[in-house]
Amino acid sequence: MLKILAVAVSMGAIALCCANPGPESPSGAADELVATKVPKLPAIDGKADDDAWKTAKELVVKIDQPDEEAPKKTISIKAVHDGDSICFLMVWADPDRNDQHSPFLWKDPAGYEADDEKVEDACTLGFELEGKFDSDMKAGIESKWDVWEWGAARTNPSGYALDRTHVY
Secondary structure (H helix, E strand, O other): OEEEEEEEEEOOOOOOEEEOOOOOOOOOOOOEEEOEEOOOOOOOOOOOOOHHHHHOOOEEEEOOOOOOOOOOOEEEEEEEEOOOEEEEEEEEEOOOOOOOOOOEEEEOOOEEEEOOOOOOOEEEEEEEEEOOOOOOOOOOOOOEEEEEEEEOOOOHHHOOOEEEEEEO
16 A cells, blocks of 8 residues: 655745755655645655646655664655745655554443554654754754654644654
């Protein structure tokens, strides 16, 4: 099964190029995501068949998994813009549907308990505002990032992603 996530936002202060901090991607593409200008933005409907996506350059990067020392999985990312808004399309292989996050289960007579083994599918985009990013929040490196987080359980039903500012 492929997971497909499309996100559209107003460009505001967002740069049209997002650097990939890793080495060249497995597909041989350059290590930079370039948003292609399109006359009409794609429909944000969870499908990758819109004409706008066909013109966009694909960047394939390795997915950082917390439980893996070296990332093994990849994600395909495309970006398009119309001068006012930017859209991102992210596609990755995932054999399981994880659209619940710590659901409550009835455990008689104890009552409800959270099932912390169930964690939702999620995808995050980060944009550097100040300083260099380090995934180790205890590294002592000061930085500020704009982070967009999509979660299959917590944000997908609303049609929006979380927009957070992370200060380390």
